[in-house]
Amino acid sequence: MSYSILDVIVSPIMFSFKSLILIIVHTKDNIIPSSILLCLDGLYCTCFGISMGMFAVQFIYRYLFAVDSKHLQTFNDHRIIYWMMVPAIYGIIWGSSCYFLLAPSYEKDKQLENILLLTFGWEIQDDTYLGPYFYQIQPDGSYKIDLMSVIGATISWLMVSASFFAILFFGIKCYLNLSKTMRLTSRKSNHLSSQLFYALVTSTIIPIILLHIPIAIVMLFSFFDKDLGILSGITSVTIALFPALDPLPSMFIVKNYRTTIFGNQLSEKK
Known part of the structure; x- marks a missing residue:
């Protein structure tokens, strides 16, 4: 909920142009000062990093629960x-790398x-942003590799990869x-296991499609x-x-949750 509220306040736009990737916040006509909006932009990046870390912990928990581990x-x-x-550490590292290494x-x-x-009709002074610019064009037309951008993007790439690996490994x-x-349990237990199985598959696909793959594609193209x-x-x-979409698989697929939300009649139809 905090992440969603921050998204509404900041209203960030991710924009990519060649080797430039930016999370832009339009500051014109905003009652919040641009310096604070820049901090909120960094906090938004922090929340994204927290989400990445949460996925890994969720799937580790699901695996430990599935095998009834002592851990x-x-x-x-x-x-x-x-x-x-x-x-928390994930978010701090992600947010700090964006705010300090990928600053304007x-x-x-x-x-x-x-x-x-040309794209939005905005003046540069009416915007603030965070993000890498890998190959900076020099006055003579040559290119210079920006070390801070490379370091910041590498940190982000490694964290996305680690989260993706955890989801895939423990999901499998x-x-x-x-x-x-x-295969081994009774029909009743089998029915519950199948619900949990489909909820697991769906909840694995959602963050991969909505978060990991889009971020990876944008970073790869810019690199x-x-x-x-x-x-x-x-x-x-x-x-x-x-x-909004992350909780839906459990709510709709697992019968106990579905019955609580929609009532017995609708649940039986499904």
């Missing part, structure tokens, strides 16, 4: 603080000045365990100096959709 107890006592630290600069302003005016392990359980333009704005839409 599941770590979620039920004071040791849960260690699990909670994972998304003169080179980015010059590259962005005409692009913003859960799938294998649930498949085995479905190779390829232009996505306003198409990169789709990423802003998918990120905004995620908080």
Whole structure:
């Protein structure tokens, strides 16, 4: 909910032009000062990093629950603080790298000045942003690799990859365990296991499609100096959709939840 509220306040737009990737916040006619909006832009990036860390912890928990591991107890006592630290650390690293390594600069302003005016009709002084500019065009027409952008983007890429690997690895392990359980249990238990299985598959696909793949594509295109333009704005839409869509698989697929929400009659029809 905090992430969604921040999204409404900041209204960020992801924009890509060749090797430039920016999360832009339009500051004109906004009652919040541009300096604070820049901080909120960094906080928005922090929330995105927290989400990445949360996915990993969620799928580790699901796996431990599926196999009835003794380590599941770590979620039920004071040791849960260690699990909670994972998304917190993720968010701090992601937000800090964006805010300090990918901050606005003169080179980015010059590259962005005409692009913003032609694409959105905005003046550069009416906007603030965060993001990398890998290959900076010099006055003589040559290119200079920006070290801060490379470091910041590398950190982000590694964190996306680690989150994606955790989802895929523990998701597959859960799938294998649930498949085995479905073969060995009674029809009633089998029905519940199949619901959990389909909820797991759907909840695995949603963050991968809405978060991991769009971010990876935008970063990959920019790294190779390829232009996505306003198409990169789709990423802003998918990120905004995620908080609303993420809970739906469990709500609609698992019968107990469906019955509670919609009542017995609708649940039986489904």
